[in-house]
Amino acid sequence: MERIPILRMGKLLLVTIQVDMHDRLAMTLQEDLTERIVKERATGVLIDISALDIVDSFIGRMISNTAAMAKILDAKTVVVGMQPAVAITLVELGLTLEGVITALNVERGISLLGHNA
Amino acid sequence: MTHAPGAQIVEIIKNNQKDLVGDLLATMKKKVIRLDKSAENEIIIQATQLLGFLEIAIPQGQLSDLETRAWDDTRQLLSDFSQTRAKEGFSPIETATFIFSFKEPLFTLLRTSLSNNPQLLAEEIAVTSLLFDELGLLTISSYQKAREQIILRQQQELLELSTPVVQLWQNILALPLIGTLDSARTQVVMENLLQKIVETGALIAIIDITGVPTVDTLVAQHLLKTIAAARLMGADCIISGIRPQIAQTIVHLGVNLEDVITKATLADAFVVALKTTGSSVTNS
Numbered sequence: 347m348e349r350i351p352i353l354r355m356g357k358l359l360l361v362t363i364q365v366d367m368h369d370r371l372a373m374t375l376q377e378d379l380t381e382r383i384v385k386e387r388a389t390g391v392l393i394d395i396s397a398l399d400i401v402d403s404f405i406g407r408m409i410s411n412t413a414a415m416a417k418i419l420d421a422k423t424v425v426v427g428m429q430p431a432v433a434i435t436l437v438e439l440g441l442t443l444e445g446v447i448t449a450l451n452v453e454r455g456i457s458l459l460g461h462n463a
Numbered sequence: 464m465t466h467a468p469g470a471q472i473v474e475i476i477k478n479n480q481k482d483l484v485g486d487l488l489a490t491m492k493k494k495v496i497r498l499d500k501s502a503e504n505e506i507i508i509q510a511t512q513l514l515g516f517l518e519i520a521i522p523q524g525q526l527s528d529l530e531t532r533a534w535d536d537t538r539q540l541l542s543d544f545s546q547t548r549a550k551e552g553f554s555p556i557e558t559a560t561f562i563f564s565f566k567e568p569l570f571t572l573l574r575t576s577l578s579n580n581p582q583l584l585a586e587e588i589a590v591t592s593l594l595f596d597e598l599g600l601l602t603i604s605s606y607q608k609a610r611e612q613i614i615l616r617q618q619q620e621l622l623e624l625s626t627p628v629v630q631l632w633q634n635i636l637a638l639p640l641i642g643t644l645d646s647a648r649t650q651v652v653m654e655n656l657l658q659k660i661v662e663t664g665a666l667i668a669i670i671d672i673t674g675v676p677t678v679d680t681l682v683a684q685h686l687l688k689t690i691a692a693a694r695l696m697g698a699d700c701i702i703s704g705i706r707p708q709i710a711q712t713i714v715h716l717g718v719n720l721e722d723v724i725t726k727a728t729l730a731d732a733f734v735v736a737l738k739t740t741g742s743s744v745t746n747s
Binding site: 425428436438443451454455 | 658661694
Protein backbone atom coordinates (compact mmCIF):
# COMPACT_ATOMS: atom_id res chain seq x y z
CA MET A 347 0.00 0.00 0.00
CA GLU A 348 1.09 3.53 -0.77
CA ARG A 349 2.54 5.36 2.22
CA ILE A 350 4.17 8.68 2.87
CA PRO A 351 7.54 8.15 4.58
CA ILE A 352 8.18 9.70 7.97
CA LEU A 353 11.85 10.33 8.75
CA ARG A 354 13.25 10.83 12.22
CA MET A 355 15.86 13.52 12.86
CA GLY A 356 16.67 13.49 16.55
CA LYS A 357 13.59 14.73 18.32
CA LEU A 358 11.99 15.85 15.08
CA LEU A 359 9.93 14.00 12.49
CA LEU A 360 10.15 14.98 8.85
CA VAL A 361 7.26 14.28 6.50
CA THR A 362 7.84 15.02 2.84
CA ILE A 363 4.69 15.00 0.75
CA GLN A 364 5.60 14.37 -2.86
CA VAL A 365 2.54 12.70 -4.32
CA ASP A 366 -1.04 13.75 -4.85
CA MET A 367 -2.94 13.36 -1.64
CA HIS A 368 -6.22 11.53 -1.44
CA ASP A 369 -8.47 10.56 1.45
CA ARG A 370 -6.91 7.17 2.14
CA LEU A 371 -3.36 8.46 1.97
CA ALA A 372 -4.17 11.37 4.25
CA MET A 373 -5.80 9.07 6.80
CA THR A 374 -2.82 6.69 6.72
CA LEU A 375 -0.42 9.60 7.15
CA GLN A 376 -2.32 10.94 10.14
CA GLU A 377 -2.39 7.51 11.73
CA ASP A 378 1.30 6.86 11.08
CA LEU A 379 2.36 10.29 12.24
CA THR A 380 0.45 10.25 15.51
CA GLU A 381 1.77 6.79 16.26
CA ARG A 382 5.34 7.82 15.51
CA ILE A 383 5.08 10.98 17.61
CA VAL A 384 4.10 8.89 20.59
CA LYS A 385 6.63 6.13 19.89
CA GLU A 386 9.64 8.38 19.23
CA ARG A 387 8.51 10.97 21.78
CA ALA A 388 9.03 13.63 19.13
CA THR A 389 8.77 17.30 20.06
CA GLY A 390 8.49 18.67 16.59
CA VAL A 391 7.06 17.76 13.18
CA LEU A 392 8.16 19.23 9.87
CA ILE A 393 5.75 18.84 6.96
CA ASP A 394 7.57 19.61 3.74
CA ILE A 395 5.23 20.47 0.88
CA SER A 396 7.79 22.02 -1.46
CA ALA A 397 7.06 19.34 -4.06
CA LEU A 398 3.37 20.19 -4.22
CA ASP A 399 2.43 22.50 -7.08
CA ILE A 400 -1.27 22.26 -6.45
CA VAL A 401 -3.02 22.34 -3.11
CA ASP A 402 -6.78 22.17 -2.85
CA SER A 403 -9.02 22.80 0.11
CA PHE A 404 -8.83 19.12 1.04
CA ILE A 405 -5.08 19.09 1.44
CA GLY A 406 -5.22 22.47 3.15
CA ARG A 407 -7.60 21.10 5.76
CA MET A 408 -5.64 17.88 6.04
CA ILE A 409 -2.51 19.86 6.87
CA SER A 410 -4.16 21.95 9.55
CA ASN A 411 -5.83 18.85 11.02
CA THR A 412 -2.52 17.02 11.15
CA ALA A 413 -0.94 20.02 12.84
CA ALA A 414 -3.73 20.13 15.39
CA MET A 415 -3.31 16.40 16.13
CA ALA A 416 0.43 16.81 16.62
CA LYS A 417 -0.20 19.75 18.91
CA ILE A 418 -2.43 17.64 21.15
CA LEU A 419 0.43 15.16 21.42
CA ASP A 420 2.70 18.08 22.41
CA ALA A 421 4.68 18.20 19.18
CA LYS A 422 5.01 21.51 17.35
CA THR A 423 4.25 21.35 13.66
CA VAL A 424 5.91 23.54 11.06
CA VAL A 425 4.77 23.51 7.45
CA VAL A 426 7.76 24.28 5.25
CA GLY A 427 8.55 24.97 1.62
CA MET A 428 5.21 26.22 0.39
CA GLN A 429 5.32 27.43 -3.22
CA PRO A 430 4.21 31.03 -3.88
CA ALA A 431 1.39 29.86 -6.16
CA VAL A 432 0.18 27.47 -3.48
CA ALA A 433 0.21 30.21 -0.85
CA ILE A 434 -1.87 32.46 -3.11
CA THR A 435 -4.35 29.66 -3.81
CA LEU A 436 -4.78 28.86 -0.14
CA VAL A 437 -5.37 32.50 0.72
CA GLU A 438 -7.90 32.82 -2.09
CA LEU A 439 -9.63 29.72 -0.76
CA GLY A 440 -9.75 31.38 2.66
CA LEU A 441 -7.51 28.71 4.19
CA THR A 442 -4.86 30.66 6.01
CA LEU A 443 -3.83 27.69 8.18
CA GLU A 444 -4.43 29.55 11.43
CA GLY A 445 -2.48 28.00 14.27
CA VAL A 446 0.04 26.37 11.98
CA ILE A 447 3.61 27.63 12.02
CA THR A 448 5.16 28.08 8.61
CA ALA A 449 8.72 28.43 7.37
CA LEU A 450 10.37 29.01 4.03
CA ASN A 451 12.43 25.82 3.97
CA VAL A 452 13.37 22.81 6.07
CA GLU A 453 16.45 24.53 7.50
CA ARG A 454 14.39 27.47 8.76
CA GLY A 455 11.79 25.07 10.08
CA ILE A 456 14.39 23.15 12.10
CA SER A 457 15.79 26.35 13.61
CA LEU A 458 12.26 27.43 14.52
CA LEU A 459 11.63 24.14 16.29
CA GLY A 460 15.08 24.15 17.82
CA HIS A 461 14.37 27.40 19.63
CA ASN A 462 11.06 26.19 20.89
CA ALA A 463 11.79 22.54 21.65
CA MET B 464 -24.95 46.49 -72.06
CA THR B 465 -23.86 44.19 -69.26
CA HIS B 466 -22.18 45.94 -66.44
CA ALA B 467 -20.36 44.76 -63.32
CA PRO B 468 -20.85 47.02 -60.32
CA GLY B 469 -17.77 49.07 -59.73
CA ALA B 470 -16.30 48.55 -63.18
CA GLN B 471 -16.50 52.23 -63.89
CA ILE B 472 -14.73 53.06 -60.67
CA VAL B 473 -11.85 50.79 -61.47
CA GLU B 474 -11.54 52.46 -64.82
CA ILE B 475 -11.51 55.87 -63.22
CA ILE B 476 -9.00 54.88 -60.56
CA LYS B 477 -6.75 53.42 -63.22
CA ASN B 478 -6.79 56.50 -65.36
CA ASN B 479 -6.71 59.20 -62.73
CA GLN B 480 -4.51 57.86 -59.97
CA LYS B 481 -2.26 60.93 -59.81
CA ASP B 482 -5.14 63.37 -59.76
CA LEU B 483 -6.99 61.40 -57.14
CA VAL B 484 -4.02 61.37 -54.81
CA GLY B 485 -3.54 65.10 -55.39
CA ASP B 486 -7.17 65.84 -54.64
CA LEU B 487 -7.06 63.64 -51.57
CA LEU B 488 -4.09 65.54 -50.25
CA ALA B 489 -5.85 68.84 -50.83
CA THR B 490 -8.98 67.68 -49.00
CA MET B 491 -6.99 66.29 -46.12
CA LYS B 492 -5.03 69.51 -45.80
CA LYS B 493 -8.32 71.32 -45.52
CA LYS B 494 -9.56 69.07 -42.73
CA VAL B 495 -6.43 67.93 -40.92
CA ILE B 496 -4.32 70.61 -39.38
CA ARG B 497 -1.07 68.78 -38.77
CA LEU B 498 0.52 67.78 -42.04
CA ASP B 499 4.22 68.32 -42.55
CA LYS B 500 6.28 67.33 -45.55
CA SER B 501 7.10 63.79 -44.41
CA ALA B 502 3.49 63.13 -43.42
CA GLU B 503 2.44 64.36 -46.86
CA ASN B 504 4.82 61.97 -48.57
CA GLU B 505 3.59 59.15 -46.42
CA ILE B 506 0.00 59.88 -47.35
CA ILE B 507 0.90 59.99 -51.05
CA ILE B 508 2.58 56.60 -50.80
CA GLN B 509 -0.25 55.04 -48.83
CA ALA B 510 -2.95 56.53 -51.06
CA THR B 511 -1.22 55.25 -54.18
CA GLN B 512 -0.87 51.83 -52.62
CA LEU B 513 -4.50 51.77 -51.56
CA LEU B 514 -5.69 52.77 -55.02
CA GLY B 515 -3.53 50.05 -56.50
CA PHE B 516 -5.07 47.44 -54.21
CA LEU B 517 -8.57 48.70 -54.91
CA GLU B 518 -7.96 48.44 -58.62
CA ILE B 519 -7.18 44.75 -58.22
CA ALA B 520 -9.71 43.94 -55.54
CA ILE B 521 -12.86 45.61 -56.88
CA PRO B 522 -13.24 43.54 -60.06
CA GLN B 523 -12.69 40.19 -58.34
CA GLY B 524 -14.18 40.78 -54.93
CA GLN B 525 -17.60 41.20 -53.49
CA LEU B 526 -18.04 44.88 -52.87
CA SER B 527 -20.29 44.40 -49.90
CA ASP B 528 -18.13 41.91 -48.03
CA LEU B 529 -14.65 43.08 -47.08
CA GLU B 530 -13.91 39.85 -45.23
CA THR B 531 -13.28 37.93 -48.47
CA ARG B 532 -9.80 36.99 -49.65
CA ALA B 533 -9.73 39.56 -52.42
CA TRP B 534 -9.60 42.31 -49.83
CA ASP B 535 -6.74 40.88 -47.76
CA ASP B 536 -4.17 43.36 -49.04
CA THR B 537 -6.49 46.31 -48.60
CA ARG B 538 -7.42 45.28 -45.09
CA GLN B 539 -3.79 44.79 -44.14
CA LEU B 540 -2.82 48.18 -45.52
CA LEU B 541 -5.64 49.97 -43.72
CA SER B 542 -5.01 48.27 -40.41
CA ASP B 543 -1.29 49.11 -40.59
CA PHE B 544 -2.19 52.65 -41.50
CA SER B 545 -4.63 53.08 -38.63
CA GLN B 546 -2.24 51.51 -36.17
CA THR B 547 0.56 53.91 -37.00
CA ARG B 548 -1.94 56.73 -36.85
CA ALA B 549 -3.15 55.67 -33.43
CA LYS B 550 0.41 55.41 -32.15
CA GLU B 551 1.31 58.85 -33.52
CA GLY B 552 -1.61 60.33 -31.64
CA PHE B 553 -3.91 61.27 -34.51
CA SER B 554 -7.59 61.56 -33.69
CA PRO B 555 -10.05 59.00 -35.10
CA ILE B 556 -11.58 61.69 -37.31
CA GLU B 557 -8.22 62.55 -38.76
CA THR B 558 -7.59 58.89 -39.43
CA ALA B 559 -10.90 58.20 -41.11
CA THR B 560 -10.70 61.38 -43.17
CA PHE B 561 -8.03 59.64 -45.20
CA ILE B 562 -10.62 57.20 -46.54
CA PHE B 563 -13.57 59.53 -46.77
CA SER B 564 -11.57 62.16 -48.62
CA PHE B 565 -11.48 59.82 -51.60
CA LYS B 566 -15.23 60.09 -52.05
CA GLU B 567 -15.46 63.64 -53.25
CA PRO B 568 -12.90 63.53 -56.05
CA LEU B 569 -14.14 60.09 -57.13
CA PHE B 570 -17.73 61.27 -57.37
CA THR B 571 -16.68 64.31 -59.37
CA LEU B 572 -14.81 62.12 -61.82
CA LEU B 573 -17.75 59.72 -62.04
CA ARG B 574 -20.13 62.57 -62.78
CA THR B 575 -18.02 63.86 -65.63
CA SER B 576 -17.45 60.48 -67.21
CA LEU B 577 -21.04 59.23 -66.87
CA SER B 578 -22.88 62.47 -67.47
CA ASN B 579 -24.80 60.88 -70.36
CA ASN B 580 -25.95 57.87 -68.34
CA PRO B 581 -27.69 59.05 -65.16
CA GLN B 582 -28.91 55.54 -64.28
CA LEU B 583 -25.43 54.07 -64.29
CA LEU B 584 -24.06 57.12 -62.51
CA ALA B 585 -26.48 56.67 -59.62
CA GLU B 586 -25.62 52.98 -59.35
CA GLU B 587 -21.90 53.59 -59.40
CA ILE B 588 -22.11 56.34 -56.84
CA ALA B 589 -24.15 54.11 -54.54
CA VAL B 590 -21.69 51.24 -54.90
CA THR B 591 -18.65 53.45 -54.39
CA SER B 592 -20.18 55.19 -51.44
CA LEU B 593 -20.96 51.90 -49.73
CA LEU B 594 -17.49 50.57 -50.41
CA PHE B 595 -15.75 53.59 -48.95
CA ASP B 596 -18.04 53.61 -45.95
CA GLU B 597 -17.01 50.04 -45.26
CA LEU B 598 -13.36 50.92 -45.67
CA GLY B 599 -13.82 53.86 -43.33
CA LEU B 600 -15.42 51.67 -40.69
CA LEU B 601 -12.58 49.22 -41.04
CA THR B 602 -10.11 52.04 -40.44
CA ILE B 603 -11.93 53.21 -37.36
CA SER B 604 -12.14 49.72 -35.93
CA SER B 605 -8.42 49.05 -36.45
CA TYR B 606 -7.67 52.45 -34.97
CA GLN B 607 -9.73 51.57 -31.94
CA LYS B 608 -8.00 48.22 -31.59
CA ALA B 609 -4.58 49.81 -31.73
CA ARG B 610 -5.62 52.35 -29.11
CA GLU B 611 -6.89 49.62 -26.83
CA GLN B 612 -3.62 47.77 -27.18
CA ILE B 613 -1.74 50.88 -26.16
CA ILE B 614 -3.98 51.35 -23.12
CA LEU B 615 -3.59 47.72 -22.14
CA ARG B 616 0.19 47.90 -22.42
CA GLN B 617 0.32 51.06 -20.35
CA GLN B 618 -1.86 49.48 -17.71
CA GLN B 619 0.47 46.52 -17.52
CA GLU B 620 3.53 48.75 -17.31
CA LEU B 621 1.94 50.80 -14.56
CA LEU B 622 1.11 47.63 -12.72
CA GLU B 623 4.70 46.44 -12.79
CA LEU B 624 6.25 49.84 -12.22
CA SER B 625 4.27 50.54 -9.13
CA THR B 626 5.02 47.38 -7.20
CA PRO B 627 8.72 47.08 -6.50
CA VAL B 628 9.96 44.79 -3.76
CA VAL B 629 13.27 45.93 -2.31
CA GLN B 630 15.62 44.23 0.08
CA LEU B 631 16.41 46.59 2.97
CA TRP B 632 18.65 44.33 4.96
CA GLN B 633 19.51 40.71 5.32
CA ASN B 634 16.18 38.87 5.77
CA ILE B 635 14.19 42.11 5.52
CA LEU B 636 12.13 43.13 2.50
CA ALA B 637 10.21 46.35 1.94
CA LEU B 638 7.18 46.74 -0.27
CA PRO B 639 6.34 50.41 -0.78
CA LEU B 640 2.81 50.53 -2.15
CA ILE B 641 1.78 53.52 -4.22
CA GLY B 642 -1.72 54.03 -5.53
CA THR B 643 -4.95 52.23 -4.86
CA LEU B 644 -4.89 48.49 -4.29
CA ASP B 645 -7.41 46.71 -6.49
CA SER B 646 -7.72 42.99 -7.03
CA ALA B 647 -5.46 42.89 -10.08
CA ARG B 648 -2.72 44.85 -8.35
CA THR B 649 -2.99 42.80 -5.21
CA GLN B 650 -2.38 39.72 -7.30
CA VAL B 651 0.78 41.24 -8.80
CA VAL B 652 1.96 42.57 -5.44
CA MET B 653 1.42 39.19 -3.84
CA GLU B 654 3.22 37.31 -6.58
CA ASN B 655 6.17 39.72 -6.54
CA LEU B 656 6.45 39.62 -2.78
CA LEU B 657 6.27 35.83 -2.51
CA GLN B 658 8.74 35.41 -5.34
CA LYS B 659 11.15 37.76 -3.61
CA ILE B 660 10.69 35.93 -0.31
CA VAL B 661 11.72 32.71 -2.04
CA GLU B 662 14.69 34.38 -3.73
CA THR B 663 16.08 36.16 -0.68
CA GLY B 664 14.82 33.87 2.08
CA ALA B 665 13.46 36.92 3.87
CA LEU B 666 11.90 36.53 7.32
CA ILE B 667 10.16 39.88 7.49
CA ALA B 668 8.38 41.98 4.89
CA ILE B 669 7.49 45.59 5.60
CA ILE B 670 4.45 46.73 3.64
CA ASP B 671 4.57 50.52 3.49
CA ILE B 672 1.23 52.11 2.63
CA THR B 673 2.33 55.76 2.76
CA GLY B 674 1.47 56.04 -0.94
CA VAL B 675 -1.97 54.47 -0.67
CA PRO B 676 -4.46 57.34 -0.73
CA THR B 677 -7.38 55.60 0.94
CA VAL B 678 -7.88 52.35 2.75
CA ASP B 679 -11.38 50.94 2.52
CA THR B 680 -12.57 47.49 3.50
CA LEU B 681 -11.58 46.08 0.13
CA VAL B 682 -8.04 47.43 0.29
CA ALA B 683 -7.73 46.19 3.87
CA GLN B 684 -8.97 42.79 2.76
CA HIS B 685 -6.34 42.72 0.04
CA LEU B 686 -3.63 43.72 2.50
CA LEU B 687 -4.67 40.98 4.89
CA LYS B 688 -4.64 38.45 2.05
CA THR B 689 -1.11 39.45 1.11
CA ILE B 690 -0.02 39.16 4.72
CA ALA B 691 -1.65 35.74 5.06
CA ALA B 692 0.08 34.50 1.91
CA ALA B 693 3.46 35.78 3.13
CA ARG B 694 2.87 34.06 6.47
CA LEU B 695 2.21 30.78 4.69
CA MET B 696 5.65 31.18 3.14
CA GLY B 697 7.13 31.65 6.57
CA ALA B 698 7.60 35.41 6.49
CA ASP B 699 6.02 37.88 8.90
CA CYS B 700 4.64 41.21 7.72
CA ILE B 701 4.68 44.64 9.25
CA ILE B 702 2.40 47.37 7.93
CA SER B 703 3.96 50.82 8.09
CA GLY B 704 3.19 54.30 6.87
CA ILE B 705 -0.29 54.46 8.32
CA ARG B 706 -1.43 58.06 8.30
CA PRO B 707 -3.67 59.40 11.08
CA GLN B 708 -6.73 59.59 8.83
CA ILE B 709 -6.19 56.04 7.66
CA ALA B 710 -5.90 54.79 11.22
CA GLN B 711 -9.25 56.46 11.92
CA THR B 712 -10.89 54.96 8.84
CA ILE B 713 -9.59 51.50 9.63
CA VAL B 714 -11.10 51.61 13.11
CA HIS B 715 -14.37 53.13 11.88
CA LEU B 716 -14.69 50.41 9.27
CA GLY B 717 -14.12 47.76 11.91
CA VAL B 718 -11.22 46.20 10.04
CA ASN B 719 -9.33 43.83 12.28
CA LEU B 720 -5.59 44.43 12.13
CA GLU B 721 -5.01 43.00 15.61
CA ASP B 722 -2.83 40.14 14.45
CA VAL B 723 -0.63 42.35 12.32
CA ILE B 724 2.23 44.46 13.58
CA THR B 725 1.52 48.04 12.53
CA LYS B 726 3.89 51.00 12.73
CA ALA B 727 3.47 54.65 11.89
CA THR B 728 6.63 54.98 9.83
CA LEU B 729 8.87 52.77 7.76
CA ALA B 730 11.77 53.66 10.09
CA ASP B 731 9.92 52.29 13.12
CA ALA B 732 9.02 49.15 11.22
CA PHE B 733 12.65 48.72 10.17
CA VAL B 734 13.82 48.92 13.78
CA VAL B 735 11.31 46.22 14.77
CA ALA B 736 12.38 44.08 11.82
CA LEU B 737 16.06 44.44 12.74
CA LYS B 738 15.34 43.43 16.31
CA THR B 739 13.30 40.41 15.22
CA THR B 740 15.94 39.17 12.80
CA GLY B 741 18.67 39.71 15.36
CA SER B 742 20.57 42.38 13.47
CA SER B 743 21.47 45.82 14.71
CA VAL B 744 22.79 49.09 13.35
CA THR B 745 24.90 51.37 15.51
CA ASN B 746 26.37 54.83 15.05
CA SER B 747 30.14 54.72 14.78
